[in-house]
Amino acid sequence: xxxxxxxxxxxxxxxxxxxxxxxxxxxxxxxxxxxxxxxxxxxxxxxxxxxxxxxxxxxxxxxxxxxxxxxxxxxxxxxxxxxxxxxxxxxxxxxxxxxxxxxxxxxxxxxxxxxxxxxxxxxxxxxxxxxxxxxxxxxxxxxxxxxxxxxxxxxxxxxxxxxxxxxxxxxxxxx
Amino acid sequence: xxxxxxxxxxxxxxxxxxxxxxxxxxxxxxxxxxxxxxxxxxxxxxxxxxxxxxxxxxxxxxxxxxxxxxxxxxxxxxxxxxxxxxxxxxxxxxxxxxxxxxxxxxxxxxxxxxxxxxxxxxxxxxxxxxxxxxxxxxxxxxxxxxx
Amino acid sequence: xxxxxxxxxxxxxxxxxxxxxxxxxxxxxxxxxxxxxxxxxxxxxxxxxxxxxxxxxxxxxxxxxxxxxxxxxxxxxxxxxxxxxxxxxxxxxxxxxxxxxxxxxxxxxxxxxxxxxxxxxxxxxxxxxxxxxxxxxxxxxxxxxxxxxxxxxxxxxxxxxxxxxxxxxxxxxxxxxxxxxxxxxxxxxxxxxxxxxxxxxxx
Numbered sequence: 001x002x003x004x005x006x007x008x009x010x011x012x013x014x015x016x017x018x019x020x021x022x023x024x025x026x027x028x029x030x031x032x033x034x035x036x037x038x039x040x041x042x043x044x045x046x047x048x049x050x051x052x053x054x055x056x057x058x059x060x061x062x063x064x065x066x067x068x069x070x071x072x073x074x075x076x077x078x079x080x081x082x083x084x085x086x087x088x089x090x091x092x093x094x095x096x097x098x099x100x101x102x103x104x105x106x107x108x109x110x111x112x113x114x115x116x117x118x119x120x121x122x123x124x125x126x127x128x129x130x131x132x133x134x135x136x137x138x139x140x141x142x143x144x145x146x147x148x149x150x151x152x153x154x155x156x157x158x159x160x161x162x163x164x165x166x167x168x169x170x171x172x173x174x175x
Numbered sequence: 176x177x178x179x180x181x182x183x184x185x186x187x188x189x190x191x192x193x194x195x196x197x198x199x200x201x202x203x204x205x206x207x208x209x210x211x212x213x214x215x216x217x218x219x220x221x222x223x224x225x226x227x228x229x230x231x232x233x234x235x236x237x238x239x240x241x242x243x244x245x246x247x248x249x250x251x252x253x254x255x256x257x258x259x260x261x262x263x264x265x266x267x268x269x270x271x272x273x274x275x276x277x278x279x280x281x282x283x284x285x286x287x288x289x290x291x292x293x294x295x296x297x298x299x300x301x302x303x304x305x306x307x308x309x310x311x312x313x314x315x316x317x318x319x320x321x322x
Numbered sequence: 323x324x325x326x327x328x329x330x331x332x333x334x335x336x337x338x339x340x341x342x343x344x345x346x347x348x349x350x351x352x353x354x355x356x357x358x359x360x361x362x363x364x365x366x367x368x369x370x371x372x373x374x375x376x377x378x379x380x381x382x383x384x385x386x387x388x389x390x391x392x393x394x395x396x397x398x399x400x401x402x403x404x405x406x407x408x409x410x411x412x413x414x415x416x417x418x419x420x421x422x423x424x425x426x427x428x429x430x431x432x433x434x435x436x437x438x439x440x441x442x443x444x445x446x447x448x449x450x451x452x453x454x455x456x457x458x459x460x461x462x463x464x465x466x467x468x469x470x471x472x473x474x475x476x477x478x479x480x481x482x483x484x485x486x487x488x489x490x491x492x493x494x495x496x497x498x499x500x501x502x503x504x505x506x507x508x509x510x511x512x513x514x515x516x517x518x519x520x521x522x523x524x525x
Contacts, residue, residue: 006501008287009504009507010504012511015489037287040519041511043522044483045483048479049483052461052484053484054360055363055368056360057359057363057380063363063380064355067381071388075348128275128298130295130301132303133294134293137291137292141288141289152229152233155226157226157302158295159305160295160306167308168308168309168311170310170312170313172261172262172310173311174261175260175261255474268472271420280472282509
C-alpha cells in the first residue's frame with residue numbers, strides 16, 4: 001500500500017490515474033493549496049532543468065584518451081599478475097600446501113579471537129548520552145515555538161522539549 | 176577428499192563457536208506515542224518499559240500508547256525510514272555512525288506540513304524523547320531507541 | 323561526427339558493442355564512452371559541484387564499468403547499468419568526503435549548533451532579492467541547496483528532474499525500491515522548495 005509521500009509524488013508527476021487519482025484528490029483536505037504546492041514543486045523542477053542543464057565536458061577527446069591509457073595499464077597489470085601467479089605455482093608453494101597453511105592460520109586466529117572475546121566483559125551500553133545537535137521549528141507554522149534540551153544522566157534519557165507548537169484536536173491521535 | 180574434510184571440519188567447528196560473538200546489526204525503534212492521563216491506564220508498551228519512570232516523571236502522564244512505529248535494522252548506518260500514524264510521519268535519515276552513536280536527521284510531519292526538524296547523535300542504550308504538539312488532552316511524543 | 327541512430331538501432335548496436343567489450347574489444351568500449359561521457363560527467367558534476375572531482379569520478383566510473391562489463395546481462399539498458407555504477411562511485415565518494423570532514427552538508431561545526439535552553443527557534447537564512455542575482459548566483463544558490471541534500475536524495479532529484487528518468491530506472495540505478503525513490507523525491511522536493519522559494523518565485 002502506497003504511503004502518502006508516494007501518492008503525493010506520483011500525483012505531482014502525473015503518474016496517478018483512474019480510481020487512485022480520484023481517491024487521492026478526494027482525500028486532500030485543501031485542494032487549492034495542494035495544487036499550489038504542486039505548481040511550486042514543478043517550478044523547482046523547471047528551475048533545476050533550466051539552470052543546471054548539461055555541463056560541457058571540455059576536452060572530451062582527452063577524457064577518452066586518458067581513460068584508454070588507464071584501461072591499457074589495468075589490462076597490462078592484470079596480465080603481469082597472472083604471469084607472476086603462474087610462475088609462483090611451480091614453486092614449493094603448491095596449492096595443497098597453501099590451503100593447509102591457510103587453514104591452520106585461520107584456525108589459530110579463530111581460537112585466539114574466541115578466547116579473547118570470552119574474557120572481555122560484554123559492553124552493555126555506550127559511554128555516550130544521546131546528543132541533540134540542532135533543532136529547527138518552522139517559524140511560519142509555529143511562530144512562538146521554543147526548544148530546550150534536557151539530559152537525564154542517571155537514566156540516560158535525552159529529551160528535546162518543545163513549547164508553543166500548535167495544539168491539535170484529539171482526532172490526530174488516530175493510529 | 177578425506178584430507179580436505181580433515182582441513183574443513185575443524186575450521187567450520189571453530190567458525191560455529193565464534194559465530195555467537197559476532198556483533199549483530201543494531202535495530203532502531205522509532206515510535207509515535209500519545210501520552211495522556213486516564214482513569215484506567217493501559218499497560219505501557221514493551222518498547223517503553225525501560226524509560227517508563229522517566230516518561231511519567233517528565234511529562235506527568237500515566238498512559239502511553241503507540242500510534243505509529245517502525246523498526247529498522249541498520250547495516251550500513253545510512254538507511255532512512257518512516258514511522259507513520261494516520262496524520263503524523265516521522266522521517267528518520269541515518270547519516271552514518273560515529274563512536275558517540277548514529278547521526279540522525281529527524282523530521283516530524285503533520286500530513287504534509289513539517290513541524291519540527293532535528294539532528295541528533297543517537298547513542299546505544301540512551302533513548303531520545305521529543306515532545307511534540309498537544310493532541311486533544313494528551314501529548315505527542317517521539318521516541319527513538321537503539322535496541 | 324557520429325550519425326544519430328534511431329532508438330531501435332541504438333539498442334541493437336549498443337548490445338553489439340557490449341558483447342564486443344565482453345571479449346576484450348577496447349574500441350567498442352571507446353565507442354560506448356563517447357556516447358555517454360558527457361551525460362555521465364554532467365550528472366556527476368551536478369552531484370559534486372567540482373569539475374576536477376567530476377572528471378576523476380567519471381573516469382573511475384567508466385574504468386569500473388570496463389572491469390565489470392562481463393556481468394552486464396542485458397536485463398536493463400546499458401544506460402541504466404552504467405548509471406548504477408556512476409551512482410555507487412559518486413555516492414561512496416561523497417560519503418567518504420563527509421567522514422573525512424571536508425563535506426559541507428554534514429559538517430557539525432558549520433551547519434549544526436547547540437540549542438540554548440528555552441531559546442527561540444533558529445531563524446532561516448534571509449533570501450536575496452532576485453534583482454541582485456546574476457545567472458551565476460542563481461546557479462550557486464541551487465548548488466548550495468542541493469549540497470544540503472544527502473547523496474541519495476541528490477541522486478533521485480537530479481535523475482528525475484534533469485535526466486527525466488522513470489521511477490523504476492532510478493530505483494535500478496540506486497539499488498533501492500520504487501517506493502524509496504518516491505519517498506526520497508518527496509523529501510528532496512520539499513527541502514528544495516523551502517530553500518529556493520525566493521529564487522523560483524522571482525524567475
